[in-house]
Amino acid sequence: MELYKNFKDSEIQWLGKIPEHWKLDRIKNIGSVKARVGWKALKASEYVKSGYFFLSTPNIKKVDIDYNNVNYITKERYYESPEIMLNNGDILLVKDGSTLGIVNIVEDLKSKGTVNSSIGVLRLKNQHNKYFFYFLKSNYLQNIIGLKKEGMGVPHLFQKDINNFILTIPPLKEQSQIANYLDSKTIAIDKKIKLLQQKVKYFKAYRKTLINEVVTKGLDKNVKLKDSGVKWIGEIPEHWEIRRIKDIFNTLAGGTPSTGESSYWVGDIPWIPSGAVQNGEVNKDIVKSYISEEALLKSSTKMARKDSILIALTGATCSNIGYLNFDTTINQSIVSIDSNHKKVSHRYYFYFLISARDKIRTLMTGGAQGGINQGDVKYFKICACSKSEQQQISDYLDARTSTINKIVENIQIQIKTLKELRKTLINDVVTGKVKVST
Known part of the structure; x- marks a missing residue:
């Protein structure tokens, strides 16, 4: 990837130099942060079977927002907080608890909904929201958020904290180019990760099936079987x-x-x-x-x-x-x-x-x-069964499961590497360490 030709010192720890033509500003100067506060806090007893969806932290922690497994609130509860009625392009940031710092962005909104008190809604004026979604996911900003997790009690980001986050602000056209580039690259990486995760799931299921079969049926495929009398065990060798x-x-x-x-x-x-x-x-x-x-x-x-x-x-x-x-x-x-x-x-x-x-x-x-x-x-x-059969089975399973475990371990290393690559790519692009080709 290319590098920018001219840089300037940002004078910010962890950020270092940024492209000379980029600006720096605080969220409060280019947008807003809204959240459900005070007496408007909802109770689970107020949820209804249908109505206006209500996102909580588990709904936004994956790549795509989960709009299916949500709770619902009444029309009255929805309209009493117009500042957090969700729109496409809204950036969602978890500001409470152990999952502090999770970020997602509202896209393809198909119905009306809002968020619970653990999620802040960020809206930026005259900016490319998807670029700033990626910026909030950068190692630079996540390190700042991470500082809030230290110490006693439940970690929390106050709205004033979020408002004072300093952002790098490229020209709007460049923001769009960066967002489009990262969309393309992260989608490709996520597809690879998903395929590898499916492989892990397959090999773990195979290992479980292998163990279940061998410990109840033995290694001799031609042995005569009988009903064990135990439903979950099923048939066992006739001499067991x-x-x-x-x-x-x-x-x-x-x-x-x-x-x-x-x-x-x-x-x-x-x-x-x-x-x-x-x-x-x-x-x-x-x-x-x-x-x-x-x-x-x-x-x-x-x-x-x-x-x-x-x-x-x-x-x-x-x-x-x-x-x-x-x-x-x-x-x-x-x-x-x-x-x-x-x-x-x-x-x-x-x-x-x-x-x-x-x-x-x-x-x-x-x-x-x-x-x-x-x-x-x-x-x-x-x-x-006999000690010799027990030993043969355990030796067989030691060897086979060891091989499967190594395969799973290698795949998990690949997944970890891809996740780190994704983080590094996002961080380097949104902080100007590398340049997206136009």
């Missing part, structure tokens, strides 16, 4: 059996040493909460806390041995499965499954429980913040 976890394994749940005893938390014994169990290998690099021998002896925490299988019992991680690669103590939201039996391959049953995760999750009670009873885990039904 259905057992319960308690018939093969010992199970134990952990605990949390008292945080009031400082001596409990000075030691070299690893201790992990359920958040450490993330459907896969549980490695020592996730350990954040260590406890003392005294804590192990005097509290309800338990030691889970290396090669045992962990199941998270509560909350957001409930039903997550992990294969433990080191000895550690665990908290009360984890159950450890372990066996000293010589005829048991822990690795096979790790894959079996991975395949059973959706079924295990149905044991949850108490809603999203509820959990699974350890007793239900003990009586959960599993397949039982």
Whole structure:
């Protein structure tokens, strides 16, 4: 790409030099920022089945605004805030919470709508709105917005903050050229990203299907099958059996040493909460806390041995499965499954429980913040086959899933690279680091 011939110092940190013929100004001098404030704040109880759509943060976080999964408000609520009645070209900026800084632009508006109190509506006078949409997405401005996320409490951008953002302002014709160029380039990049994301989805689905098939049917495609008597398992090899976890394994749940005893938390014994169990290998690099021998002896925490299988019992991680690669103590939201039996391959049953995760999750009670009873885990039904078959299956799945995981990892690296390229391209073009050819 070309470079501009003449530059001047913007005297602004992170922005540096800009093309000599570009101007700088604050949003308040070339446009307006409006938002729903004060007593006009809406409550969920006021939503109606149809009417005027009402955008919230999840509706604007993707490439295209989601006009389908929206709430609706009455005509009265819509018309009481004319300053935020949406028009094509309006730039939307999330100004509250952890998603602070998300930007989108209203295009192809097909009905009347407005926004909630977390979204600011930016309108610029005699400017090309799409150029400034890209400018708000630039690394330069996102870094400024990012400063507001630091510190205590919920991050928030006040309208005065947004009004004082300093923008680079090329001539209007150049704004249009830049916006058109970035439309073309970002659409092409987004298409590549979408295709790669579809590949990731395919390989993850394939991995899941592969595991489900092999742990319940084995590797011999010619083996005679019989009904397992368990609906979700279906047919199994004729010589296999259905057992319960308690018939093969010992199970134990952990605990949390008292945080009031400082001596409990000075030691070299690893201790992990359920958040450490993330459907896969549980490695020592996730350990954040260590406890003392005294804590192990005097509290309800338990030691889970290396090669045992962990199941998270509560909350957001409930039903997550992990294969433990080191000895550690665990908290009360984890159950450890372990066996000293010589005829048991822990690795096979790790894959079996991975395949059973959706079924295990149905044991949850108490809603999203509820959990699974350890007793239900003990009586959960599993397949039982010979140690040699277990070993063959686990070796096969180790190899196959490792290959699939590497493919997924490589694709995700490509996606990350494209996303970074997109960010860099937008930033360099809207801040004048490179020139769009006319």
